Amino acid sequence: MGNRNKLAAGRLAVLAFVGSTVSFAQGQQVGLDGSHVRELEPLAIHPRTSLTIVDQIRHNHFLKKPLDDSASSEIFDKYVSTLDPGHAYLLQSDLDALNKYRYQLDDALKHADLKPAFAIYNTFHDRLLRRLNALVARLEEGVEKFNFDADETLQIDREGAPWSENETANDALWDRRLKASILSMRLSDRDLGDIQDVLLKRYRNRLKQAQQTRSEDAFQLYINAFASTYDPHTQYLSPRSSENFNMTMSLSLQGIGAVLRTEDDYTSVVRLVTAGPADKAGELRPADRIVSVGQGERGKLIDVVGWRLDDVVELIRGPKGTIVRLGLVDNSGDEESSRVIRIKRDTVKLEDQAAKKRVFTLESELGDVRIGVLEIPTFYVDFNAVRRGDKDFKSTTRDVNKLIEELKVEGVDGLVVDLRSNGGGSLQEAQSLTGLFIRTGPTVQVRKARRPNARVYRDEDGRTAWDGPLAVLVNRLSASASEIFAGAIQDYQRGLVIGTQTFGKGTVQTLVPLNRGQLKITEAKFYRVSGDSTQHQGIVPDITYPDVFGIDNIGESTLEDALTWDTIKPTSYRQTNGVEPYLDRLRMNHERRVAQDPDFAYLRSLSDWRRQKRAETHISLNQATRVNEKEADDVWRLDLENALLIAKGEDPVTNLKELETRRSQREAEKISGSDEDPDPLIIETGNILMDYINLSGSNRHTAQASN
Known part of the structure; x- marks a missing residue:
């Protein structure tokens, strides 16, 4: 299944805090062979809930979209794709039979008729149970008879792949899928008996969960298939999902600090919560897939492939201060590439997300340059303190203002605002933070659905906290409020924007309470003062760094039915003297410098390798291959790592296991308070800013608050 469908079809959970936004199943009786399934039917409350959701989305969503036959066809495809994203269970004959509903869903939604939706679901559910029973029976016979000498392959990304013509073809597909799983585990040095046990437990558990499906599951999947045809952020939260979502927002649970979703049979990582345990540990990455979970340092790793998202959440969730171990594979699902990481559970505290500062010095022919760095993990405000009337409440803008004053006392010549992996937060804070760097003027525009004019947010105080040289460092995970700030700095030419193209989330969602659960609906879009949307396209830096996350793998542009980039009328604003005249020279100096830099050579090579791996569409089922x-x-990776180690004056390693041991030791030293290695991207951003200071003739140590 391709990236665009994966996120649209996925169900999300937040493990910060850990909240799951999926519904939970109740028992349904089925025969041991998967036959005589009691078909699911809508609950009495579902028609009313459906009408309310449809009415809210049709009238209040940012996108004006008719609910007609064309929309019905789109909803049909989305629903089927949500149920069977890998085209692995339904047959072509099933699709032919279900096609009678293709142009009926629009009228059914208008009249709260859920019979077509449940008919489609029951067809899928029957195929699912039959296939899972067959897989269990196949595995009970043993795995020794599978042959890995043939020149066979398995298609990894089955989005758009044809449906199996008949059960024989479907059997062959599943034989290849089983062979892929078995071979991956064999290459990880697991014996056949262990492999059989793991796969039997996996599919028996999947079967048990499928047998426990309830009507709420089917309803939520269907209504969200409809909602996601408007955009991927519009979502119905069932009562249980809503409860978990609210717990997430109140930071009331302990976990690892990650947003997860189900993707085919896997639990995969969407993003990390800034300053959360996983973010601090530094080993979990977006698009990783969790295949096993273990408790403590030595607890047995439990295979969770095929588990419900909420059940995986329950395993990962736990008391603050305890250890959870995660078995991970990359987003291909190839278990040959598995690794195990450890994370200490914790809550995300406001102080952990607070802005921080540091200073480093660079040498140049014109003298030393002191660079101040402001690390801003999120755009926050302590609403509880505000409600209490606390005049010294914490917020991004207030904290950054204090830190800037301290940095000026320390005599910094330039300032880097580090927004890497800052997923956003308070719109007001993004707006007010911009005001610390411009004297006066608009900061962002917000246009709501069916409103001809955008609301313009402005900074009116006529003051700046910092009027000296400025750079903003971003990456692919910089989103929403981060993009508002970076976009404003770029539009005003107030500073340099450096890094990689940002996430591209330029939409605003609101929560609507329902008689059952809540509806999260996209009601507005952000626009820069230039009139450009931040949606889809994000912020394109003035100077770019290697893309380590994968722009084709992560971001708004990878989501199916994401709202498009567009423009509105620019608002009136006055640019500063600007960085534009210096960009060509700055880029040239940067390229010359990083061409010889071992860290950038490493990042470029790693980025290219990951891009090549993501482009692979098939996996070999031949063991020798x-x-x-x-x-x-392994040879390529070892050479890459040793080239970096040698360039930095360190001893090379003999194998990748030795490398991981060395990294673990360094991580322990960092936790114990030893000095942290300089961040090469921060250092290079400082070099670029130093070039700008020298080229522009900016006075040093003279940036002051303007009145």
């Missing part, structure tokens, strides 16, 4: 591929990958 896979062994050769793994050995080649």
Whole structure:
């Protein structure tokens, strides 16, 4: 299944805090062979809830979209794709039979008729149960008879793949899928008996969960298939999902600090919560898939492939201060590439997300340059303190203002605002933070649905906290409020924007309470003062760094039915003297410098390798081929890592296991308070800013608050 469908079809959970936004199943009786399934029917309350959701989305969503036959066809495809994203269970004959509903769903939604939706679901559910029973029976016979000498392949991304013509073709598909799982585990040095046990537990558990499906599950999947045709952020939260969502927002649970979703049979990572346990540990990455969970340092790793998202959440959730271990694979699902990480559970505290400062010095022919760095993990405000009337409440803008005053006392020549992996937060804080760097003027525009004119947010105080040289560092995970700030700095030419293209989330959602659950609906879009939307396209930096996350793998542009980029009328604003005249020279100096830099050579090579791996569409089922591929990958990675180590004056390692041991030791030293290695991207951003200071003739140590 492709990236665009993956997120649209996925169900999300937040493990910060850990909240799951999926519904939970109740028992349904089925025969041991999967036959005689009691078909699910809508609950009495579902028609009313459906009408309310449809009415809210049609009238209040930012996108004006008719609910007609064309929309019905789109909803049909989305619903089927949500149920069977890998085209692995339904047959072409099922699709042919269900096609009678293709142009009926619009009228059914208008009249709260849920019979077509449940008919489609029950067809899928029957195929699912039959296939899972067959898989269990197949695995009970043993895995020794599978042959790995043939020149076979398995398609990884099955989005758009044809449906199986008949059960024989479907059997062959699942034989290849089983072979892929078995081979991946064999290449990880697991014996056949262990592999059989793992897969049997996996599919028996999947079967048990499928047998426990309830009507609320089917209703939520269907109504969200409809909602997601408007955009991927519009979502119905069932009563249980709503409860977990509210717990997430109140930071009331302990976990690892990650947003998860189900993707085919896997639990995958969407993003990390800034300053959360996983973010601090530094080993979990967006698009990783969780295949096993273990408690404590030595608890048995439990296979969770095929588990419900809420059940995986329950395993990962736990008391503050305890250890959870996660078995991970990359987003191909290839278990040959598995690794295990450890994370200490905790809550995300406001002070952990607070802005921080540091200073470093760079040498130049014109003298030393002191660079101040403001690390801003999120755009926050302590609403509880505000409600209490506390005049010294914490917020991004207030904290940054204090830190800037301290940095000026320390005599910094330039300032870097580090927004990497800052997923956003308070719109007001993004607006007011911009005001610390411009004297007066508009900061962002917000246009709501069916409103001809945008609301313009402005900074009116006529003051700046910092009027000296400025750079903003961003990456692919910088989103929403981060993009508002970076976009304003770029539009005003107030500073340099450096890094990689940002996430591209330029929409605003609101929560609507329902008689059952809540509706999260997209009601507005952000626009820069230039009139450009931040949606989809994000912020394109003035100077770019290697893309380590994968722009084609993460971001708004990878989401199916994401709202498009557009423009509105620019608002009146006055640019500063600007950085534009210096950009060509700054880029040239940057390229010359990083061409010889070992850290950037490492990042470029790693980025290119990951891009090549993501482009692969098939995986070999031939053991000899896979062994050769793994050995080649290991040699390439070892050479890459040793080149960096040698360039930094360190001893090379003999194998990748030794490398991981060395990194673990460094992580322990960092936790114990030892000095942290300089961040090469921060250092290079400082070099670019130093070039700008020297080229523009900016006075040093003279930036002051303007009145």
